[in-house]
Amino acid sequence: MENKTIVIVASECQPFFASGGLGDVIGSLPQKIYKEVNNKLEDDKKNNVVVFLPLYSKFTKDLRNKLVYVTQLTVKLSWRQQYCGIFKYVEKGVTYYFLDNEYYFKRGNYYGYFDDAERFAFFSKAVVDSIIHLDIQPDILHMNDWQTGLIPVYLRTNYYGDLRFMNTKTIFTIHNIEYQGNYNLDQDIIEDVFGIDMNDAYILEYKGRANIMKGAMEASNFVSTVSPTYANEILLPEKSHGLYEELLRVKAEGKLRGILNGIDKDFYNPAKDKALFVKYDKKTSELKKENKVNLQQMLNLPVDENIPMIAMITRLVSHKGITLVRDAFEKIMNEPVQMVILGTGDVSFEGFFKDMENRHGNKLRAIIAFNQDLSRKIYAASDIFLMPSIAEPCGLSQMIASRYGSVPLVRRTGGLADSIVDFTVKGNGYTFDNIDAGEMYTVLKRAISDYYDQDGWAEKVKKVMNVDFGWTKSAKEYIKMYQEVLG
Ligand code: GLC
Numbered sequence: 001m002e003n004k005t006i007v008i009v010a011s012e013c014q015p016f017f018a019s020g021g022l023g024d025v026i027g028s029l030p031q032k033i034y035k036e037v038n039n040k041l042e043d044d045k046k047n048n049v050v051v052f053l054p055l056y057s058k059f060t061k062d063l064r065n066k067l068v069y070v071t072q073l074t075v076k077l078s079w080r081q082q083y084c085g086i087f088k089y090v091e092k093g094v095t096y097y098f099l100d101n102e103y104y105f106k107r108g109n110y111y112g113y114f115d116d117a118e119r120f121a122f123f124s125k126a127v128v129d130s131i132i133h134l135d136i137q138p139d140i141l142h143m144n145d146w147q148t149g150l151i152p153v154y155l156r157t158n159y160y161g162d163l164r165f166m167n168t169k170t171i172f173t174i175h176n177i178e179y180q181g182n183y184n185l186d187q188d189i190i191e192d193v194f195g196i197d198m199n200d201a202y203i204l205e206y207k208g209r210a211n212i213m214k215g216a217m218e219a220s221n222f223v224s225t226v227s228p229t230y231a232n233e234i235l236l237p238e239k240s241h242g243l244y245e246e247l248l249r250v251k252a253e254g255k256l257r258g259i260l261n262g263i264d265k266d267f268y269n270p271a272k273d274k275a276l277f278v279k280y281d282k283k284t285s286e287l288k289k290e291n292k293v294n295l296q297q298m299l300n301l302p303v304d305e306n307i308p309m310i311a312m313i314t315r316l317v318s319h320k321g322i323t324l325v326r327d328a329f330e331k332i333m334n335e336p337v338q339m340v341i342l343g344t345g346d347v348s349f350e351g352f353f354k355d356m357e358n359r360h361g362n363k364l365r366a367i368i369a370f371n372q373d374l375s376r377k378i379y380a381a382s383d384i385f386l387m388p389s390i391a392e393p394c395g396l397s398q399m400i401a402s403r404y405g406s407v408p409l410v411r412r413t414g415g416l417a418d419s420i421v422d423f424t425v426k427g428n429g430y431t432f433d434n435i436d437a438g439e440m441y442t443v444l445k446r447a448i449s450d451y452y453d454q455d456g457w458a459e460k461v462k463k464v465m466n467v468d469f470g471w472t473k474s475a476k477e478y479i480k481m482y483q484e485v486l487g
Contacts, residue, residue: 001037001483002045004139008033009052009127011120011147012110013096014267016063017056019110019370020315021261021396022145022175025226026051028264032475034093037482048095050136052127055087055098057106063089067098073133075126078195084126086134097134099126111147117183117212121194124150128159137164140482142171146181149216150194156219157200169485172220174213176393177234177241178319181212206246214246222485223250224257226394227415231258239391257481260418261394262471268376268400275376282465285405285458288380295381299365301338308451309338310444311382311406313375313397316345316353316368321388321411326352327437328444333360335448340378341366379404383457384447388432388440392416399469402428405461409447411435419469423450423460428467 012018014027034049041047055067067087075084085100104119113119128151131138143151152170159165183189189210190201204215217223225231235251237244250256266272271281277294280287289305296303310332314320325332326349332339333356341353341364353366367374379385385401387410394415398408408429410416421427432443451457 001047001479001486002041003047004037004482004486005048005050005137006033006037006140006142006482007050007052007131007136007138008142008144009124009148009151010144011054011123013051013053014264015060016053016096016098017059017110021394024263024396025175025261026053026144028262028267028471029475029478030094031092032262032471033478036472036475037479038093049093050138051094051096052130053096053098054105054123055085055100056110057102058109070097071133073129075122075129076195077122077125078192080122080195082122082126084130086130097130099123099130101126117181117189118193120147120181120212121150124148125154125158125195127151128154132162132164138168139486140171141168142173142482143216143220144173145175146179146212146216149181149212151216152219153194153196153200153203153212153215156203157196169222169482170220171222171224171481171485172216174223174225174234174393177213177225177239177243178391180214180241180243182206182242183210183212185210207242211243214243217243217246217250220255222255222257222481224259224481226258227260227418228258229417230393230414231256233391233414259474259477259481260415261396261399262474263396263399263403263469265403265468265470268403270380270404273376273380275373276380277377278380280380280405282405282462285461285465288383288405288461291377291380292382295340295377296338298377299340299367301340301365302362304338307336307338308384308448309340309382310384310386311339311378311401312341312343312386313378314341314343314345314387316343316349318346319389319391320345321390321435321440322346322349324388324411324435324437324440325386328441329356331441332444333363335445337363337448339364340382342369342371342375342378344368344370376404379406382406383451384409384430384444386444387411387416389413389416390435395419398429402464402467402469405465407447407460407464409440409444411440423463428464 010026012023038046070086087098089096206214278290385406392414420429422431432439
């Protein structure tokens with residue numbers, strides 16, 4: 001691949017702003033792609049990698065000042081006309097463009113507003129208009145999740161026949177099929193909000209609603225998701241969240257791919273992580289105990305370097321398997337363990353863990369928050385990382401935990417099945433199969449008793465820390481997919 005322009009679009013990106021795994025992926029993948037795709041290429045043959053993002057007001061402070069204003073335009077969407085400022089930032093070869101509109105993006109959060117459909121329709125339209133305004137000629141246009149799903153639809157409708165996009169190939173990546181941008185048709189949403197002619201409405205219409213993810217799948221050349229197992233799972237009616245028929249079609253057309261994510265090994269590196277009490281690497285993994293003792297002091301738990309610490313860092317929502325933990329909780333608390341839970345989510349789960357903390361104050365800390373710094377301290381301090389997800393497109397926490405020597409215990413679903421294999425079959429962690437609290441507890445008991453064999457455990461920690469979950473392999477697979485779609 002030479003002299004191509006790859007444009008990646010998403011609604012989150014570390015370190016600027018992120019609420020979950022999508023932000024991690026977009027924060028590292030484009031730079032890795034830039035590096036791999038231009039490996040050994042001379043300057044005049046190098047491929048461009050460009051990323052488009054919304055300019056939220058909720059933006060990491062010191063980075064916001066580094067953005068440079070480029071230009072502005074007016075974006076027309078149905079009867080609306082909106083200002084769009086374009087700001088730029090360059091890092092490791094990748095050019096990031098941030099699209100500014102305070103009416104849509106000056107909010108306390110990224111999502112969860114009554115007008116999200118309109119906000120991201122604006123963003124999607126603004127991306128296409130900015131590409132034209134900046135005179136970019138995309139060969140690959142790679143969208144991520146429903147917030148960007150109208151872009152391929154616009155290319156098929158409002159911009160159909162535009163020479164600039166004649167040779168542009170589109171890829172839509174699903175990070176989680178649960179969130180589709182699925183709206184009822186009552187308010188004339190396709191014409192009035194998305195600015196798409198009723199003759200083209202069929203692209204978005206699905207089961208009597210306007211479904212952006214469906215439109216994106218129909219309009220894109222390729223559809224990918226974030227692990228091979230998840231790419232198969234979503235073909236099952238009960239796991240497709242209603243998109244079954246559409247997915248089967250995508251599959252039958254040979255457009256469906258599954259590529260496992262990686263993690264940024266510099267961003268998550270216990271040997272350099274400033275958040276840790278004590279830094280360490282795989283040769284000095286016994287220093288995890290010092291991190292444990294320090295965290296116990298900080299959280300006011302009994303100090304004991306030899307008690308296994310179980311960690312969960314997760315959104316507290318049902319697809320993360322929180323009910324399994326809830327159902328086995330009293331039994332877990334009867335084991336010689338400590339447990340630290342960090343996350344926010346459903347009030348009922350938050351309440352449950354707070355109650356449990358009152359009852360088991362010397363064994364459990366439940367911190368209801370999203371806190372990067374603390375999460376790193378917990379990865380470093382803990383021994384067992386529990387991730388019993390019901391569904392998990394890829395999952396990054398099990399990879400981060402491995403990097404920090406916290407041994408993952410996962411349910412075999414989606415990307416968890418693709419990244420963690422049980423020790424009993426020469427693997428790198430503990431796994432169980434069924435959505436069953438008893439089964440999870442049995443495996444957890446095995447992990448706890450393994451922990452008390454200290455030499456054996458040190459071996460396991462080494463093994464886990466040795467697994468390479470870096471981006472290089474995945475970046476190469478993305479590039480292969482780009483080549484394939486370019487034909
Ligand atoms: C979503 C998925 C998660 C995945 C992440 C990045 O957050 O739920 O499994 O790791 O996207 O692709």
